[in-house]
Amino acid sequence: MLGALMRRTWKTSARLAALCAVLARHGSRLSPERALLAGLLQDIGVLPILNVLNQYQDQLTDEAQVLSVVERYGCQVGVVLLKHWDFEPDMVEVASSRGDWLRDPRPAPELADLVLLARLHENIVRGETHGLPKIDEVPAFAKFSLGGLFPDSSLELLHQQEASVKDVMRVLGAEQ
DSSP states (O other), X not given: OHHHHHHHHHHHHHHHHHHHHHHHHXXXXXXXXXXXXXXXXXXXXXXHHHHHHHTTGGGOOOHHHHHHHHHHHHHHHHHHHHHHTTOOHHHHHHHXXXXXXXXXXXXXXXXXXXXXXXXXXXXXXXXXOTTOOOGGGSHHHHTSOOOOBOTTSOBHHHHHTHHHHHHHHHHTTOOO
C-alpha cells in the first residue's frame, strides 16, 4: 500500500510540476523552471512520512488513515525539510501554503499562488471537488492572466496545453 502511495505521490507531483511550468510560461512573469521545481517540492513532506510509516507496514490496513496522517503532517514536514536544506523562502511558502486556497498575502503573483492554482485545477479535473472553492473564487486566480474557464471551473489553458504537460511529465519519468 505504501509503495503504491509513494508512486502515486511522485506521479501527482510530476503532473503538478508540469502544470505549474505551463502556467508560468503562459500566464505570468514567473520562471517556468522555478515553477516546475515548486510543483515538485509542494508535497516533499509526504515522502518522509510514508518512509516512517513503512516501518509499520504490517500494521497498516487502512489507506484512508494513512492519507489522513499525510494530510495532517505533510505541510509541516515539508517546511522543515525545505528550511533545513536552505531553500529560498518562496519555495518554503509553496510547501507551507499547500491547500490554503484563500491565501492572499501580496497583490503580485507568487510561486505559491501558481502551485495552488495548478493543484486546484487538477482536483477539479479529477472530480475531487468536495469542500473546494471554485477556481475564480481563489485570490490567486485574479493575479494571473490565464484566459477562460470551462463550465467545471477548470482552466481552459491547461486543457489546451495538455500535450505540453505530458511532454514535461515524460521528461520527469512520470508518464501517465
